[in-house]
Amino acid sequence: MTATLLDGKATAAEIKDELRIRVKALAERGIIPGLGTVLVGADPGSQAYVNGKHRDCAEVGIASIRRELPADATQQQVDDVLAELNADPACHGYIVQLPLPAHLDTQRVLELIDPDKDADGLHPVNLGRLVLGYDGPLPCTPRGIVELLRRHDVALRGATVAVVGRGNTVGRPLGLLLTRRSENATVTLCHTGTLDLAAHTRAADIVIVAAGVPGLLTAEMINPGAVVVDVGITRVIGADGKGRYTGDVDPEVAETAGALVPMPGGVGPMTRAMLLTNVVERAERD
Numbered sequence: 001m002t003a004t005l006l007d008g009k010a011t012a013a014e015i016k017d018e019l020r021i022r023v024k025a026l027a028e029r030g031i032i033p034g035l036g037t038v039l040v041g042a043d044p045g046s047q048a049y050v051n052g053k054h055r056d057c058a059e060v061g062i063a064s065i066r067r068e069l070p071a072d073a074t075q076q077q078v079d080d081v082l083a084e085l086n087a088d089p090a091c092h093g094y095i096v097q098l099p100l101p102a103h104l105d106t107q108r109v110l111e112l113i114d115p116d117k118d119a120d121g122l123h124p125v126n127l128g129r130l131v132l133g134y135d136g137p138l139p140c141t142p143r144g145i146v147e148l149l150r151r152h153d154v155a156l157r158g159a160t161v162a163v164v165g166r167g168n169t170v171g172r173p174l175g176l177l178l179t180r181r182s183e184n185a186t187v188t189l190c191h192t193g194t195l196d197l198a199a200h201t202r203a204a205d206i207v208i209v210a211a212g213v214p215g216l217l218t219a220e221m222i223n224p225g226a227v228v229v230d231v232g233i234t235r236v237i238g239a240d241g242k243g244r245y246t247g248d249v250d251p252e253v254a255e256t257a258g259a260l261v262p263m264p265g266g267v268g269p270m271t272r273a274m275l276l277t278n279v280v281e282r283a284e285r286d
């Protein structure tokens with residue numbers, strides 16, 4: 001391996017240390033930040049992610065508010081839980097764990113979250129604020145990627161960045177974030193309709209892959225020395241019959257890249273740290 005690994009787990013731990021201090025300062029003002037989670041169904045992956053969020057809260061002193069509904073919950077039951085959290089003064093921000101069961105209307109659910117309590121930054125009002133360059137909670141994964149690169153001195157100003165994937169949670173908001181005046185990167189947003197993906201990734205200083213296609217980015221597709229960020233996380237069944245998570249970046253990329261944000265241990269822990277940051281920032285505005 002030649003690439004320097006940019007360790008998201010260690011950076012997230014640093015951020016949690018900083019948040020612990022800010023949470024203590026809030027406590028002195030009589031404010032305890034509260035994060036709510038809404039989990040519908042019993043998908044083991046989603047359960048593990050929600051459990052992780054509550055472990056993180058306990059680590060930094062944020063209060064946890066958990067709401068769980070069965071997989072066959074009606075839209076009305078979900079709407080009622082959101083109305084309850086919107087009205088709860090102890091809840092500074094909350095998330096609805098995605099994906100939701102197919103019979104539920106994800107767009108409606110995201111729109112019912114009070115934009116002021118939108119810890120994930122995925123409400124249309126907050127994504128609109130991002131488009132317009134206004135302040136607001138930022139989506140956690142894009143924010144985590146930018147923060148990780150910043151803390152590892154990866155220059156964005158003037159850099160060319162290929163973002164692969166145009167989803168609403170990562171690719172599209174990431175493109176917006178990277179092209180803000182404060183970041184000033186030049187972004188090419190690639191997607192399934194892109195004709196020559198490798199031509200775009202090869203031309204980039206930084207390649208960020210959030211396509212959900214295991215091994216999509218191979219070593220021949222990058223400029224030697226490029227910075228590569230693996231956002232993919234797909235559950236696959238290995239040759240041993242056991243399930244495991246795999247990223248969008250082929251392992252051989254580590255021989256050609258200058259730096260690599262790996263999966264696991266890269267973007268995932270940063271996503272969790274940014275969720276806590278969004279909640280603390282919201283509580284600091286009280």
Ligand SMILES: Nc1nc2c(c(=O)[nH]1)N[C@@H](CN(C=O)c1ccc(C(=O)N[C@@H](CCC(=O)O)C(=O)O)cc1)CN2
Nearest residue numbers: 049095096097098099120140245264265266268269271
């Ligand atoms: N409402 C939301 N739903 C979902 C989001 C989200 O940001 N908001 N993102 C993903 C799931 N997710 C958080 O919810 C998440 C996924 C993975 C990780 C993580 O730390 N992964 C590890 C590897 C896997 C593991 O060891 O379990 C890593 O990258 O090191 C954190 C959060 C979809 N749903």
